[in-house]
Amino acid sequence: MKRAASGKPTGRASATSSNSVKGVPVSSVLNAGLIGAGRIGRLHASNLAHHIPRARLVAVADVVEEAARQSAAEHGIPKAVADYRVLLDDADVQAVVICSATDTHAQIIEEAAQAGKHIFCEKPIDLTLERIDTALAAVDRRGVVFQIGLNRRFDANFRRVRQAVEQGEIGRPWQLHIVSRDPLPPPLAYVKVSGGLFLDMAIHDFDMARFLIGSEVEEVYAAAGVLVDEAIGALGDVDTAVTILKFANGAIGTIDNSRSAVYGYDQRVEILGSGGMISTDNNFPNSAVISDGRAVHRDLPLNFFMERYTQSYLAEMTAFVDAVLDGGTPPVTGVDGRLAVVLALAAQKSFRENRPVRVSEVDLSRD
Amino acid sequence: MKRAASGKPTGRASATSSNSVKGVPVSSVLNAGLIGAGRIGRLHASNLAHHIPRARLVAVADVVEEAARQSAAEHGIPKAVADYRVLLDDADVQAVVICSATDTHAQIIEEAAQAGKHIFCEKPIDLTLERIDTALAAVDRRGVVFQIGLNRRFDANFRRVRQAVEQGEIGRPWQLHIVSRDPLPPPLAYVKVSGGLFLDMAIHDFDMARFLIGSEVEEVYAAAGVLVDEAIGALGDVDTAVTILKFANGAIGTIDNSRSAVYGYDQRVEILGSGGMISTDNNFPNSAVISDGRAVHRDLPLNFFMERYTQSYLAEMTAFVDAVLDGGTPPVTGVDGRLAVVLALAAQKSFRENRPVRVSEVDLSRD
């Protein structure tokens, strides 16, 4: 997805002060509106309201208006509404942070772009490539800044791995292994609409694979099953998956996904290269180790994404704010968001047909 | 230091709304004034201004008025002055955070207490017991909340150790070992006025020893020398010290202090008990481990206190704000601050006379 070269106004602070998108005033602080005040929305609200000095949260929308109001009260947000279109019509809102249900993302992206708002959108953009492409085309047309919420790229551990690959600390990458396990399965109600393990959970790992190796995936093979909870299987989804990725540079990767890990959130990567290996561990609440009469033990790792990725959520939003105000390229683009979905769809197809699937089978643009 | 039972007004939010200290209105947000805008002062300013929702920084004073103004500009503090007494006279200021030079602490504490301000003071209260006792008596007379900045008690690793001792996870404590090393020596100008290694650096470890073991130290023996930098010795100070602590409960502790550790800030503790051992490691910027052709290695630990204790500085100030607003006892009291100095003085005396020193030799009140 090339950014259009048409010289469209982008409303960034780095532009001259007369620049604007749809009348949004340029300033050194970004006025943001939050769309969707669920769990992840409240997390972004807290960061925007309290921890990012260059951002201000000026409005919040949630279809459950009471949720919007609570969020507004908690974080001192001046405006709380049910309809996100109110934010799109608000000249004070320079950027929107989309945290609503997945099936609304593409529609809101299109409207927000049309309204000249810069956009931060939670992953995935959509579950179909058609809708993704339409939404990204709208973004492109208006030239607004667009960042997708693949926050793990901002995690200190994974950034260090990326740095090692980039700087040649481990030579050319040969093998990648990603472990990505949730402490426990999501509610069945969520499983029904999430798009399934590959599209809702492994999508982060597909992006991580591309990010870490720095080469595109050409073929995937996925083995999966229902080992954790038969109710998940009854809904047509799997809860355990292992995916092999073949990269254009010859590297081969594996991803271990599980909906259940009794010891907590398990998020690790390891890369073997011609010059060495790099591997990361989970994050822990403290470093204390107890040796007693039975074992040498320590506390369990941080339990789930809210604890483990606290800093990466803050860092990604800071990067978005900086990209809008300073005019840099956002570090995770619409193309990144699209390709994560492409790989998830290919893995899903591979599992269903029990055969290796070329990515170009799913993404015709890659032939 | 018993809190006076005289029913003096304390100005805490938990009191009835008509309660006040010197006219300071009770509210759910604490208006704080910062005295001293040096390195540690700016850190507290950032926390009070941005990361503690229940606090508001309403004024800052620094003898270098430009420093106060810069701080005010950076954090949006309405008032910046050179003379701290302006803050003591300001009815809007409910509490002061004292980060000025050590030799001003006792004087400011007395005046602030007299003015009915609640007080958070950086360690040490003073380098002499006489001045400490005078200052704490002033605090006691007015019944204001007083917390001393022994922030390491709020570190997640050390809290976990304390928890293990309290909950009997390692049985009765028998041996304690504290490692406390700075990455590099302070400027010689600081060495001249700091009171020396025991009073300026080891003081944190003396407090940690009392905190972790939960028993008072009765005797100390300190061995020390000048191994790092002869210039430090030329100023009459040491740069390397090992101190043995004998606790009332029979436990024996050691503290390893050094002004220099090329690998960074080294802050670890270990306790052996009748039921097991607990030990902590340093904190690292990431968990990545690289195995290459020469070694298995990881990045150095966080370099110094600003990085290592980021969270503990925030937690201690939050605790202070909560103690004032909610009326609980502050978690680190004036007595704690005083005893840390007592132990430092005893260690200094032990080193100079090369003999074990009873704490009661230094602190006559303990006979």
Place this chain on the structure above:
Amino acid sequence: MKRAASGKPTGRASATSSNSVKGVPVSSVLNAGLIGAGRIGRLHASNLAHHIPRARLVAVADVVEEAARQSAAEHGIPKAVADYRVLLDDADVQAVVICSATDTHAQIIEEAAQAGKHIFCEKPIDLTLERIDTALAAVDRRGVVFQIGLNRRFDANFRRVRQAVEQGEIGRPWQLHIVSRDPLPPPLAYVKVSGGLFLDMAIHDFDMARFLIGSEVEEVYAAAGVLVDEAIGALGDVDTAVTILKFANGAIGTIDNSRSAVYGYDQRVEILGSGGMISTDNNFPNSAVISDGRAVHRDLPLNFFMERYTQSYLAEMTAFVDAVLDGGTPPVTGVDGRLAVVLALAAQKSFRENRPVRVSEVDLSRD
């Protein structure tokens, strides 16, 4: 491979003293003959001669007679010959340890069984199922003890993992990940005759997978390539492989193989189960960790199999001697040796045809 129920004499010490196989006398010490005095042969010779009190090495054969003589001199072995048949004809030799070239294994097994000798044979039995089945049938007919040299089952780390699975410490196993990397590729001369990465190197890992999970593999998919050395590719082999294993119990496993790891021999496993995860690390020459001005580092892991598996080689041979003398079942049977080859052949086929391969496609007996 069921042991024949025909009451054939087994010559084990647990039998009455009149029992014998082909005149081999029963005693409390096993007289062994070594066939093949190459690297692995010399290792077994040292163990049998010096470290297994119940064994005695009474003869050694090597097609290079000088190698046999050197071995004999080094370990005080009375007889050294070029022709292994001399050992098979020697009534003093109760058991043979076959360490000759792979393509001689099946033939020697047949002849040794025919001669009533108990047999320890290095892996693999052969590279074709036909020859394996013929050899094992000969073993079966004579009822001699047969153990295959899949030594890693005796490694303390992997035994602990097996124990955890058996005792339910991690619940039902869901995901297995094996890392198995050599420090550097074998000589090209060896690559030519070894049967390739899957049959020569990964074979250990296929056995480990069966051993650890305790369930049979039903389907494999292998991705592989030439990343380390193009000369290996020119010989028709690969140097990098990732294999997915689907087990009968639903578990899914992956094996990461590489012919090169600059940091040394990399041998680790990890299993996720319904009740937890178990993972092992490499073995190191010491536990010393150095923190200097650049990194926190430790020495590289033990470099290769002779160092890493020293104890497991001794343990497997001790187990063989005990099985013969005491009459227990050998802990790694001919069936285990056969199935490791079956899985290697299936992985090879999967790689060549780039599709999942049912194990029953390769091993018709499993339909």
Place this chain on the structure above:
Amino acid sequence: MKRAASGKPTGRASATSSNSVKGVPVSSVLNAGLIGAGRIGRLHASNLAHHIPRARLVAVADVVEEAARQSAAEHGIPKAVADYRVLLDDADVQAVVICSATDTHAQIIEEAAQAGKHIFCEKPIDLTLERIDTALAAVDRRGVVFQIGLNRRFDANFRRVRQAVEQGEIGRPWQLHIVSRDPLPPPLAYVKVSGGLFLDMAIHDFDMARFLIGSEVEEVYAAAGVLVDEAIGALGDVDTAVTILKFANGAIGTIDNSRSAVYGYDQRVEILGSGGMISTDNNFPNSAVISDGRAVHRDLPLNFFMERYTQSYLAEMTAFVDAVLDGGTPPVTGVDGRLAVVLALAAQKSFRENRPVRVSEVDLSRD
């Protein structure tokens, strides 16, 4: 202890073949006699009989003749007697390994030296300097090889630390910390005759301190108490001790000793130097780590010295055999054995008088 320069025959294999001490024939294999077949004696017997190709165990003596006979039967030793003098009179015995009760060491050393036998003696030589000096003088007069059983110097972890200090990997050493804890107290019967914690247990650590730092200790201060078991105190001994060591090179060390560590044998060291820090961990039976619903845990460290120091016992005896046969200096001399006792006596005196004690107060030869 200087080796006498008188050209006395030493009977080492490296000398010309006509050389002999008291008629002991020179050969490439050392004929050794074991004196004392208790626990440590049996360990050395197993090593000499089975694992050191250049040694042969030709006789064993124990005051309990049945113990000598059992040992002989177990290891195929030709001669078993009650009276060690039989070994001293046996021309076939070139060296004796003294593992009898501590109070017999000095006497046997003198007689063995007189008989021209090379001597390996378990620590301590004796509990009094007078007897030690007499015994070492006898050794010196005859010029026999003498090695003391301070086996920990041969441990892979501690050797690596020594190497780091010697090669400057951590610069000049500044601080040393030794942790040395037994899993549980010895029988009270042993406590009565052992000489006490400093002479029986900490003696290893005093030697380790000298070995690692490579500088002599000039002053010690010991704090100690009875925390583990009052019955130990009732016998006049302590069960918990912390000792400070001041080295000639300015370094300062601490030793943590405890008679009880519920998690097993705790044997670790750490050195801070001008260029870095090195620290070692305990040894574990395996590297497996289990993460379950409660904790991340691993098995306890190897429980006691027989398991932890298996390799170091073998290495020290191999070094002794090599020193005798090849003529090198034994790696742990009589002087080392003597100085370990000197430091133990100084620590004991320091504890009893609760003051720092100069080593020269105990060892008049050091003035």
